[in-house]
Amino acid sequence: MAADKEIDAVTGVETTGHDWDGIKELNKPLPKWWLYTFYACIVWSVGYWIAYPAWPRLGGYTRGVLGYSQRATVTAEIDKARAAQGDLRKQIATVPLDGIKQNQDLLRFAMAGGAAAFATNCAPCHGRSAQGAKGYPNLSDDDWLWGGTLADIQATIENGIRSGEKKERRSDMPKYGIENLLKPEEIDDAAEFVLSLSGRSTDAAAVEKGRKTFAEQCAACHGADGKGKLDMGAPNLTDPIWLYGGSKPEIMESISTGRGGVMPAWAGRLDPVTIKELAVYVHALGGGK
Amino acid sequence: MTDLTTRSAAHAHGGGSRMAAAPGIEAHDVKPVNAKAERGLYASRQKIYAKRARGRYRSVKWLLMAVTLGVYYVLPWLKWHRGASLPDQAVLLDFPNRRFFFFFLEIWPQEFYFVTGLLVLAALALFLVTAIAGRVWCGYFCPQTVWTDMMIAAERFWQGDRNARMLLDKQRWGPAKLYKKSMTHLTFLLISLLTGGAFVLYFDEAPRLTRQLLTGEAPAIAYLFIGIFTITTYLLGGIAREQVCTYMCPWPRIQGALLDADSYLVTYKPHRGEPRGHLRKAASPERRGDCIDCKACVVVCPMGIDIRNGPQLECIQCALCVDACNDIMAKIGRPPGLIDYDTFHNLEAAEHKQKQPRIRIVRPRTVLYAALFCVVGLVMLWGVSRRTTLELNVLPDRNPLFVQLSDGGFRNGYTVKILNKRYDTRHFSIGVAGLDGASIKIVGMESDANPVIPVAADTLRELRVFVSVPKRAADQIAAGSTPIVFQISDRQDATRTSRDSQFRKP
Numbered sequence: 001m002a003a004d005k006e007i008d009a010v011t012g013v014e015t016t017g018h019d020w021d022g023i024k025e026l027n028k029p030l031p032k033w034w035l036y037t038f039y040a041c042i043v044w045s046v047g048y049w050i051a052y053p054a055w056p057r058l059g060g061y062t063r064g065v066l067g068y069s070q071r072a073t074v075t076a077e078i079d080k081a082r083a084a085q086g087d088l089r090k091q092i093a094t095v096p097l098d099g100i101k102q103n104q105d106l107l108r109f110a111m112a113g114g115a116a117a118f119a120t121n122c123a124p125c126h127g128r129s130a131q132g133a134k135g136y137p138n139l140s141d142d143d144w145l146w147g148g149t150l151a152d153i154q155a156t157i158e159n160g161i162r163s164g165e166k167k168e169r170r171s172d173m174p175k176y177g178i179e180n181l182l183k184p185e186e187i188d189d190a191a192e193f194v195l196s197l198s199g200r201s202t203d204a205a206a207v208e209k210g211r212k213t214f215a216e217q218c219a220a221c222h223g224a225d226g227k228g229k230l231d232m233g234a235p236n237l238t239d240p241i242w243l244y245g246g247s248k249p250e251i252m253e254s255i256s257t258g259r260g261g262v263m264p265a266w267a268g269r270l271d272p273v274t275i276k277e278l279a280v281y282v283h284a285l286g287g288g289k
Numbered sequence: 290m291t292d293l294t295t296r297s298a299a300h301a302h303g304g305g306s307r308m309a310a311a312p313g314i315e316a317h318d319v320k321p322v323n324a325k326a327e328r329g330l331y332a333s334r335q336k337i338y339a340k341r342a343r344g345r346y347r348s349v350k351w352l353l354m355a356v357t358l359g360v361y362y363v364l365p366w367l368k369w370h371r372g373a374s375l376p377d378q379a380v381l382l383d384f385p386n387r388r389f390f391f392f393f394l395e396i397w398p399q400e401f402y403f404v405t406g407l408l409v410l411a412a413l414a415l416f417l418v419t420a421i422a423g424r425v426w427c428g429y430f431c432p433q434t435v436w437t438d439m440m441i442a443a444e445r446f447w448q449g450d451r452n453a454r455m456l457l458d459k460q461r462w463g464p465a466k467l468y469k470k471s472m473t474h475l476t477f478l479l480i481s482l483l484t485g486g487a488f489v490l491y492f493d494e495a496p497r498l499t500r501q502l503l504t505g506e507a508p509a510i511a512y513l514f515i516g517i518f519t520i521t522t523y524l525l526g527g528i529a530r531e532q533v534c535t536y537m538c539p540w541p542r543i544q545g546a547l548l549d550a551d552s553y554l555v556t557y558k559p560h561r562g563e564p565r566g567h568l569r570k571a572a573s574p575e576r577r578g579d580c581i582d583c584k585a586c587v588v589v590c591p592m593g594i595d596i597r598n599g600p601q602l603e604c605i606q607c608a609l610c611v612d613a614c615n616d617i618m619a620k621i622g623r624p625p626g627l628i629d630y631d632t633f634h635n636l637e638a639a640e641h642k643q644k645q646p647r648i649r650i651v652r653p654r655t656v657l658y659a660a661l662f663c664v665v666g667l668v669m670l671w672g673v674s675r676r677t678t679l680e681l682n683v684l685p686d687r688n689p690l691f692v693q694l695s696d697g698g699f700r701n702g703y704t705v706k707i708l709n710k711r712y713d714t715r716h717f718s719i720g721v722a723g724l725d726g727a728s729i730k731i732v733g734m735e736s737d738a739n740p741v742i743p744v745a746a747d748t749l750r751e752l753r754v755f756v757s758v759p760k761r762a763a764d765q766i767a768a769g770s771t772p773i774v775f776q777i778s779d780r781q782d783a784t785r786t787s788r789d790s791q792f793r794k795p
């Protein structure tokens with residue numbers, strides 16, 4: 001073959017011998033380093049097929065002699081991360097809630113864990129920053145239905161509200177309008193009285209009429225002064241914070257239809273450590289008592 | 290093709306025939322293989338067999354090699370006391386804790402502009418030196434030059450000088466060749482390993498890391514980086530050599546813009562050397578130039594060029610050709626300096642038999658570079674001298690902007706960061722000004738009305754802070770944003786700092 005070598009006169013490069021209408025192709029082979037790298041890759045891939053999962057088979061795939069699996073790697077990494085947190089999680093499990101708040105390291109860990117758990121589990125109702133919405137309490141203010149101490153918050157998270165669990169938090173506001181417990185004008189007057197509790201009433205005569213209705217129907221739960229009762233989950237009607245709105249039509253609607261939001265019980269869904277972290281996190285949002 | 294044939298022909302009788310450039314002086318059969326005219330883009334690289342040079346510049350280069358390598362290997366071992374809880378290594382790039390330590394200076398991530406300033410200073414110094422004396426950096430200080438020099442010395446140690454190396458490469462493989470070649474490359478690898486080994490010491494405590502490396506207990510990342518540096522040093526310094534400067538480095542392209550006719554460059558003086566030709570006894574030296582065309586300058590060149598072709602991009606200005614030529618000049622009884630540091634102006638003047646020499650170090654270009662260097666240097670000095678050891682950052686919550694409280698007042702949440710850059714633990718009290726009736730609550734210290742906040746040495750402490758205003762006070766301030774000022778003060782020495790922020794209400 002070497003004898004057939006033809007050198008192109010212009011470039012001085014050997015031709016491939018292929019001739020198209022008098023045009024000859026120069027022989028420009030691949031660079032050697034490239035070619036050998038390519039061969040090395042082929043050899044490498046054969047070893048790879050043997051060592052690692054590679055070829056699909058009916059109902060499975062070749063597993064490879066090293067037994068590598070991405071799923072196993074992830075599981076191992078999660079276990080490792082858990083183990084790394086192990087000591088702090090153990091401490092959180094044993095240290096009482098206010099002790100966690102006093103300890104800088106535990107507080108930081110609990111806040112981080114609580115923030116993550118809150119974003120996943122609580123934010124859909126209470127909002128990304130716990131700011132709440134109509135019917136979903138704002139957890140960052142200092143107004144609480146069921147108490148804002150660390151223990152109260154923990155109990156609420158564990159047992160839920162009207163969750164159907166044994167230790168649920170439950171209060172039942174009657175549906176005064178729907179069930180005809182009060183006449184429409186009585187509801188109107190009661191609403192006017194409620195407005196007066198926060199100094200917003202405009203009709204003194206109605207307030208006086210409403211005062212009687214309130215004392216008979218509402219004071220049992222909300223208190224004679226309308227300041228609510230935490231152990232009954234009865235909201236304070238004298239402050240400017242309203243879960244279902246504080247305008248007169250909204251208050252009338254609340255009296256007429258009753259109110260009762262539902263929060264699931266998280267004990268059993270979340271582990272006790274996470275619930276403690278959540279309690280610390282919610283308490284630290286600013287409103288904790 | 291013609292080029293190829295002549296080249297291989299030259300190769301064929303190279304080494305064998307010994308011509309004399311002058312009585313007793315060998316005319317080297319060498320081509321400047323890395324000169325632009327000689328290297329085809331599609332031809333493979335021709336190996337350069339640089340011959341050993343001796344002389345003033347070679348000595349300077351050995352000395353500077355010792356100094357630069359000394360700095361490189363000694364620096365991580367220097368100590369600088371900073372207090373009990375901080376590393377005492379003078380130069381330490383502490384990535385896990387995000388701190389750079391340089392003797393008295395410590396750089397936090399948000400102070401990285403100090404590093405930028407340092408790089409700007411280095412660049413300007415490089416500009417100035419280049420404008421005055423050409424590629425001093427390339428020829429004497431650049432790691433690529435220093436390490437290549439070291440690799441060539443190692444090669445010479447095992448394989449002998451130029452002719453021996455060329456002969457060895459032409460030999461068939463045998464035990465002797467195998468031994469010499471493998472010892473050479475083992476030495477390359479050893480040098481590379483030590484290079485990478487020293488590099489990682491800048492990133493962790495040197496004595497401990499060295500102990501860990503020797504006992505095999507160092508973190509995997511250390512071995513990885515030693516590996517990377519071993520391979521790159523071996524490839525760049527041992528194998529690629531002049532190709533790094535010719536093809537990979539941007540500096541040869543840039544430096545041309547910094548030079549002018551008054552820059553000192555390693556140059557051949559054609560007015561003295563030409564017409565060149567072998568010196569024969571019969572011919573009188575007066576009729577011809579001093580260059581006897583012995584190619585001693587080409588044969589020592591590590592870049593594989595011929596300096597007599599004028600300034601070239603490939604030339605790193607290492608001045609080894611000056612040494613080689615001076616040696617020859619002494620032998621043929623001519624004055625030294627046929628190749629020497631000189632300026633283009635002086636060359637031109639000599640060409641036209643004008644008065645010389647003219648030295649102009651102070652000229653607009655150098656004044657500009659020096660002035661810029663001074664300005665940036667002063668700004669840096671000013672910055673370093675004003676570096677605070679205490680900082681306060683305040684980030685108001687974006688969501689919710691405010692929270693209404695049950696008493697009708699309002700509360701804003703803030704993330705407050707206290708940066709204690711001193712080397713001792715400090716205790717601070719915090720306050721807010723510009724808001725009547727405001728009260729502060731810090732998460733984790735709720736029970737304390739006037740909390741003392743300890744911040745450990747050289748750390749940042751992040752706090753969640755709530756500022757509340759009761760209804761009566763809230764009614765006094767306008768809706769929207771009210772400017773407020775957070776203040777912290779050291780309980781011991783009363784140093785204080787503050788940060789502006791906003792209080793928002795609807």
